[in-house]
Amino acid sequence: MNKPAENKQWLLKQFVQADEVLGEQHYEMVSSPMPTIGDQQILVQTLLLGTSPAQRMYVTEQRTFHIAVEIGEVMSGRGVGLVLESKHPDFKSGDIIQATLGWQQYVALTPDDKTDTGKNVRTVQKVDQPVRPLTTIMGLFGQLAFSAYVGIIEIGQVKPGDVVLISSAAGGVGSVACQLARIQGAAKVVGIAGGKEKCQWLLEQGLCDAAIDYKSEDLVTAIASHCPDGADVYLDNVGGDMLDAALQNIAVGARVVICGMISTEYLNPRPDGPKHYFNLLYKRSRMEGFFVFDYVPRWPEFEIKLRQWYSEGKLKLVDDVFEGLESAPIALGSLFTGGHTGGCVIRVAEDPLEIPSL
Amino acid sequence: MNKPAENKQWLLKQFVQADEVLGEQHYEMVSSPMPTIGDQQILVQTLLLGTSPAQRMYVTEQRTFHIAVEIGEVMSGRGVGLVLESKHPDFKSGDIIQATLGWQQYVALTPDDKTDTGKNVRTVQKVDQPVRPLTTIMGLFGQLAFSAYVGIIEIGQVKPGDVVLISSAAGGVGSVACQLARIQGAAKVVGIAGGKEKCQWLLEQGLCDAAIDYKSEDLVTAIASHCPDGADVYLDNVGGDMLDAALQNIAVGARVVICGMISTEYLNPRPDGPKHYFNLLYKRSRMEGFFVFDYVPRWPEFEIKLRQWYSEGKLKLVDDVFEGLESAPIALGSLFTGGHTGGCVIRVAEDPLEIPSL
Numbered sequence: 075m076n077k078p079a080e081n082k083q084w085l086l087k088q089f090v091q092a093d094e095v096l097g098e099q100h101y102e103m104v105s106s107p108m109p110t111i112g113d114q115q116i117l118v119q120t121l122l123l124g125t126s127p128a129q130r131m132y133v134t135e136q137r138t139f140h141i142a143v144e145i146g147e148v149m150s151g152r153g154v155g156l157v158l159e160s161k162h163p164d165f166k167s168g169d170i171i172q173a174t175l176g177w178q179q180y181v182a183l184t185p186d187d188k189t190d191t192g193k194n195v196r197t198v199q200k201v202d203q204p205v206r207p208l209t210t211i212m213g214l215f216g217q218l219a220f221s222a223y224v225g226i227i228e229i230g231q232v233k234p235g236d237v238v239l240i241s242s243a244a245g246g247v248g249s250v251a252c253q254l255a256r257i258q259g260a261a262k263v264v265g266i267a268g269g270k271e272k273c274q275w276l277l278e279q280g281l282c283d284a285a286i287d288y289k290s291e292d293l294v295t296a297i298a299s300h301c302p303d304g305a306d307v308y309l310d311n312v313g314g315d316m317l318d319a320a321l322q323n324i325a326v327g328a329r330v331v332i333c334g335m336i337s338t339e340y341l342n343p344r345p346d347g348p349k350h351y352f353n354l355l356y357k358r359s360r361m362e363g364f365f366v367f368d369y370v371p372r373w374p375e376f377e378i379k380l381r382q383w384y385s386e387g388k389l390k391l392v393d394d395v396f397e398g399l400e401s402a403p404i405a406l407g408s409l410f411t412g413g414h415t416g417g418c419v420i421r422v423a424e425d426p427l428e429i430p431s432l
Numbered sequence: 433m434n435k436p437a438e439n440k441q442w443l444l445k446q447f448v449q450a451d452e453v454l455g456e457q458h459y460e461m462v463s464s465p466m467p468t469i470g471d472q473q474i475l476v477q478t479l480l481l482g483t484s485p486a487q488r489m490y491v492t493e494q495r496t497f498h499i500a501v502e503i504g505e506v507m508s509g510r511g512v513g514l515v516l517e518s519k520h521p522d523f524k525s526g527d528i529i530q531a532t533l534g535w536q537q538y539v540a541l542t543p544d545d546k547t548d549t550g551k552n553v554r555t556v557q558k559v560d561q562p563v564r565p566l567t568t569i570m571g572l573f574g575q576l577a578f579s580a581y582v583g584i585i586e587i588g589q590v591k592p593g594d595v596v597l598i599s600s601a602a603g604g605v606g607s608v609a610c611q612l613a614r615i616q617g618a619a620k621v622v623g624i625a626g627g628k629e630k631c632q633w634l635l636e637q638g639l640c641d642a643a644i645d646y647k648s649e650d651l652v653t654a655i656a657s658h659c660p661d662g663a664d665v666y667l668d669n670v671g672g673d674m675l676d677a678a679l680q681n682i683a684v685g686a687r688v689v690i691c692g693m694i695s696t697e698y699l700n701p702r703p704d705g706p707k708h709y710f711n712l713l714y715k716r717s718r719m720e721g722f723f724v725f726d727y728v729p730r731w732p733e734f735e736i737k738l739r740q741w742y743s744e745g746k747l748k749l750v751d752d753v754f755e756g757l758e759s760a761p762i763a764l765g766s767l768f769t770g771g772h773t774g775g776c777v778i779r780v781a782e783d784p785l786e787i788p789s790l
Contacts, residue, residue: 313710332713347705352671355690355721362720363713 077158080105084149084177084402089135095410096130098403101149101177109182116165116183116198118155120175120399122212123420125151125406126221126246127311127336140365149177149402152217154201154208156426162186168426170204172216173197177402179422197370199377205384208425213393213417214250214384215377221366222250222309223376225331227258228369229362230307234259237301239320242311243282244272245409246417247333249392251309252281257388260307264300266293266316268412275415279392293319304328304357312336314345321350324357332363336410392416435516438463442507442535442760447493453768454488456761459507459535467540474523474541474556476513478533478757480570481778483509483764484579484604485669485694498723507535507760510575512559512566514784520544526784528562530574531555535760537780555728557735563742566783571751571775572608572742573735579724580608580667581734583689585616586727587720588665592617595659597678600669601640602630603767604775605691607750609667610639615746618665622658624651624674626770633773637750651677662686662715670694672703679708682715690721694768750774 087102111117132143132150143150157169162185165171174197175181185198201211213219225247226232238255242248243265255263265282267273273285286296297305297319304325310317313335324330354361369376383389394414396405399422408414445460469475490501490508501508515527520543523529532555533539543556559569571577583605584590596613600606601623613621623640625631631643644654655663655677662683668675671693682688712719727734741747752772754763757780766772 318705335710335713345707347676347707347709349703349705351705351709351719352693354719355693355723358722358726360718360720361709361712362718364716365713368716 077108079108081108081178081180082399084399086133086143086145086147086149088145090130090133096403096407100133101403109180111159111161111182114162114184114186116157116162116185117159118171118173118175118181118183119158120179120181120422121154121156121425122208123151123153123175123177123402123422124212124216124218125409125418125420126218127334127409129406130410150174151177154212165200170201170208172199172201172211177399179399199373206425206427209393209395209419210391212419213246213391214389215380217366218246218417219250219380220369220373220376221247221333222254223380224364224366224369225309225333226251226254229364230309230329230331232258232260232307235261236306237262237303237325239264239297239301239305239308241266241309241316242336243267243276243285244415245311246393247311249281249416253389257383272415288316294322297323307331309333318348318350321348321353324353324359326357328357328359330359330361332361393419396420435466437466439466439536439538440757442757444491444501444503444505444507446503448488448491454761454765458491459761461758467538469517469519469540472520472542472544474515474520474543475517476529476531476533476539476541477516478537478539478780479512479514479783480566481509481511481533481535481760481780482570482574482576483767483776483778484576485692485767487764488768508532509535512570523558528559528566530557530559530569535757537757557731564783564785567751567753567777568749570777571604571749572747573738575724576604576775577608577738578727578731578734579605579691580612581738582722582724582727583667583691584609584612587689587722588667588687590616590618590665593619594664595620595661595683597622597655597659597663597666599624599667599674600694601625601634601643602773603669604751605669607639607774611747615741630773646674652680655681665689667691676706676708679706679711682711682717684715686715686717688717688719690719751777754778
């Protein structure tokens with residue numbers, strides 16, 4: 075292979091402040107020398123990078139999240155990579171992996187180094203039979219799909235006949251969650267999204283039975299009309315007023331799954347909590363949060379199930395692709411401004427199957 | 433037996449309004465004729481009545497609770513009674529029972545009538561080997577103890593080594609909950625109560641390892657100092673600021689159990705929700721409410737366990753007794769003004785073992 079001499083990287087330049095939209099101004103692109111590898115290491119080329127709202131929490135000054143990027147460090151993020159060189163017995167040149175690659179073209183990884191798991195989650199997963207296009211791996215067998223899996227199946231415990239309400243339904247987690255709810259036998263899947271176009275897209279893609287546009291509809295009324303007996307499961311990615319509207323419309327024994335709180339997590343001071351939390355008592359219901367990284371040991375199990383549903387045609391990819399490492403800050407920022415449908419993947423380099431010189 | 437001609441009853445006269453303290457003015461005491469019984473019925477004399485904060489919700493105009501007393505109806509409440517006369521094969525004169533007797537001296541019950549279960553919960557439990565004094569049955573093998581059982585064991589899932597925080601620790605549910613937490617192997621039981629006297633009482637009675645006086649201490653600071661690594665379980669009977677203070681001090685994987693919300697449930701409009709609910713995400717924790725009446729089929733199982741712990745000396749009764757049916761509204765009101773320690777039981781008639789003419 076033609077190993078280039080330089081490695082473009084996005085370093086964190088400044089923390090994102092409350093109320094600020096994440097963007098290029100928070101990062102600095104630099105050209106670093108190509109990394110070299112030692113014993114038990116692998117050299118990886120970044121092909122794709124995923125995006126997740128949680129990544130915003132990596133770069134706030136409060137350091138509340140378990141993953142935290144310091145000023146001058148490479149921005150953290152998981153992706154799909156190609157092994158270019160290996161000094162580790164389990165990996166060879168040409169392997170496709172998923173790992174926390176960071177926002178950079180090339181990275182030296184130590185697959186057995188678990189010392190920083192829980193902070194930067196460098197878990198390296200070899201992808202044994204890579205599905206093409208590789209964006210499928212990123213969107214359906216990666217972190218966001220695993221979040222949907224944990225939210226809908228592990229915490230939400232969706233069962234046949236349930237009415238399932240999903241916020242950010244047109245997002246990376248939500249779009250998979252809608253499909254998983256149906257796979258689990260939900261009687262009705264109601265998605266919430268911002269704007270008529272996204273709602274139409276949700277219905278056209280067959281992700282939801284009904285879609286609510288939070289920008290033009292009264293949420294409490296709309297949820298009540300689509301879930302007249304209440305929602306059995308609500309997957310919350312938003313928090314704030316949307317969570318409160320959902321809490322006004324839960325069924326007895328409901329599971330409210332807190333996957334994220336994109337509407338409030340960058341407000342300072344924090345807004346008030348959901349007034350209708352008392353329905354957790356009246357409706358004998360549960361509200362529970364989770365981190366997908368707590369489930370790392372079970373990711374292979376999730377992947378097997380997701381691959382099976384994919385091969386059976388029950389699960390499809392609906393992600394948007396942003397081109398080039400340069401687009402990373404804009405791609406991540408778009409999660410907060412609503413400028414995309416499905417998950418949002420950054421293509422850093424072409425799939426090696428397309429590169430004859432490999 | 434000498435069957436009296438009249439039956440004193442407390443009827444609901446007016447609904448309790450937001451911000452109002454529940455008292456005698458909401459009830460009217462009347463003398464009604466003695467009830468007579470038909471086939472499959474039993475005539476029961478009320479010996480003891482329990483009190484529970486939930487009873488306030490029976491008499492609010494909003495009818496949000498699943499048990500609702502109408503104007504002119506006998507106030508609902510569970511108690512311990514003596515069977516005076518039986519036309520039901522499973523009951524005989526002299527039996528001691530637990531049932532929803534209502535605030536009255538005598539009542540005709542239909543043990544097999546489950547039609548109103550879920551509204552008035554008339555479940556009749558025969559007490560096979562009545563422990564003396566009978567207040568023990570009311571306080572340790574009755575509804576409040578079952579609430580503590582569900583809160584600590586079923587929902588809270590307290591396990592050895594847990595740090596357990598309990599609000600209203602000096603109340604009827606809290607005082608049993610503290611003991612159950614220790615029985616489950618909690619490393620530390622921290623109780624919250626109002627006033628230095630109650631806190632001293634909690635420590636003197638050996639119910640808690642530490643006690644916090646919410647009237648004189650800053651809750652957030654005090655909880656943090658007693659639970660430096662966070663609380664694994666918080667049993668909430670209070671809601672409002674106390675719940676929020678607890679949510680600021682939960683451990684990873686915590687269970688926040690909503691047993692009641694005495695601080696807010698009679699406020700209209702409702703106050704804001706707990707701002708720090710977002711810790712449910714950051715700490716991957718769960719907040720869940722329950723109704724003890726949903727567990728009616730399991731009450732006998734709970735009673736067996738509670739009786740065993742009682743016989744082993746691990747569980748003791750710490751309840752206050754109010755004398756006479758006349759005291760019922762004041763006794764119930766005292767739950768909201770904090771004027772008692774332990775549970776609060778109303779003695780309506782003497783234990784029949786003390787009445788030779790039976």
